[in-house]
Amino acid sequence: MVILTSVLATGALTLTACGSRDDSGDKKNSGSSTTFTIGVDAPLSGENSTTGLGIQYGVQVAVDDANKNNWVPGVKFKVEALDDKAQPANGQQNATKLVGDKTVVGTVGPLNSGVAQSMQQVFASADMVEISPSNTNPELTQGKNWQTDKKRPYKTYFRTATTDELQGSFAADYAANNLKKKKAFVVDDKQTYGAGLAKIFGEQFKKLGGKVVQTDHVNTGDKDFGSLVTKIKNSGADLLYYGGQYDESALITKQLKDAGVKIPLFGGDGMFATTYIDVAGKAAAGDLVTSVGVPVDTLPAAKQFVETYKAKGYKGDYGAYGGYSYDAATAIIKAVKAVKDANGGKLPSDINDLRSKVVEEVQKSDFQGITGKVSFDQYGDTGNKQLTVYQVENGEWKAVHSGTANLG
Incomplete structure (x- = not known):
């Protein structure tokens, strides 16, 4: 069992704009950059791990692309992947750990809808975005009475998978x-x-x-x-x-x-x-x-993603949710950029303020991802119904x- 603490980011990090300062960062930005974390929660061992690892590494490819291509000038991203073993209790503990890390700006996952139910409240309390590439149970976005009276339970929860x-x-x-x-x-x-x-x-x-x-x-x-x-x-x-x-x-x-x-x-x-x-x-x-969706191998926009995933020798199966994980991570990264751009090129100094604004920007998402157009309706559900x-x-x-x- 993983021992979880509420300690903030480990190590003696100097925090700049809520992230860790990396003096070896982007030289275009005064020789330094701020590092933020994108959390991943999925089953990385045991049952469902083949699919869970596909989620982890789908996010990793997106983060690597963002860093390589300087998607957010002055900002670098890293991945913190936590194993929920497909168990709701583990997912809840992982959510608590991610919320407690003041470098985390959002999380991709989980794989399982049952695990998501144990995590949603934790992220909502911290006003931090959570985007699942695979949860499909309608209740998560539309409430328990979704068939007769749709009501969104949590404005921080989104998904790139249809229901x-x-x-x-x-x-x-x-x-x-x-x-x-x-x-x-x-x-x-x-x-x-x-x-x-x-x-x-x-x-x-x-x-x-x-x-x-x-x-x-x-x-x-x-x-x-x-x-x-x-x-x-x-x-x-x-x-x-x-x-x-x-x-x-x-x-x-x-x-x-x-x-x-x-x-x-x-x-x-x-x-x-x-x-x-x-x-x-x-x-x-x-x-x-x-x-x-449609097979990721057939999507022209996903060609580079598939080649990179294979070339890196990443474990797991990218076919089910790898592309949707990539797009979920991209939505968070683009939201960070939107917050920065709207604030005169600076990020909020308070992590809670940044997280809240990232949620608002994710809701406005409207871009072409590698799996198709990425957007979310009033419930947080994907606009991609294929x-x-x-x-x-x-x-x-x-x-x-x-x-x-x-x-x-």
Whole structure:
């Protein structure tokens, strides 16, 4: 367990405009620069770490680009990445640590919606921006009654990923109209993300004329899904929809196919990782996922990002959220520049004042990122509503359909 303290930035740093002074910095700015930190919270070990590391290094590439190209004259950035192990309690502790570090101007993360719920209040209390590249649960931006009465809970929280309302509906539409599936067995992992996504898929699938023949739940960390496989086998389902992460779903599809049940497993972006295919092996063939946006490898603006990520030998999978992490970090960096420009070329001397103004500037974001246009609506949700269905073909995720969800 990581020991967390409320100590400010470690080391004997001379603070200049709330950041650490680096006398070896930009020579164009009187031979010195101010260093600010962009926090990252994600699972960097254990479950979901393949995806979590993709978030960490997506941010790192953005920070390196900002420093190399002098995006904010007189300011350098560094990354402080903390491991939440996909656990809400860890996320909350990490948020407290980041808020306590007076060089931190904003945070990218977390990966998991359930972890985000434990962090939002901490960042809101400090009036510090938090941008998730991957959280998709609608409640995080639109409140608990989002289906009937949308209200934004925290003005400091944003995301560059679109919501499960769109993702679940997009998957249901593809299952019913493209795959021509009639009977779905719906399973979730009881977590905020998984349960929410599975519920939305089921509701939309029924609206489109499909039948949810049965629902069930599993626990994260489970390895033996024999009883679940038997239920699916006896249900007559022609599709298994799973709300959750790749750790459990890879084992479920393997055990399902080993039992002779040759139906595809369809899931959300929590499954979209190379690890799913590595673990499931040949059993993954034909399985499907939805993920946010369009394939980053196909985006001209992301070409340099992908090349840099690979050249650096960074761990993790950039394919799911690396690009969205890059854009989230870029939004924070651009906000710092906007605050500086609006203040006569100087940064506020008070970190709390700077953080508050960065939140305001992030809300105004309007730029072309590597994943597309980066902007946020009145709830903090991304303006980029595109989604893609991927299917396992020849041992790789292949994009088979891109578009936007029809909620009609």
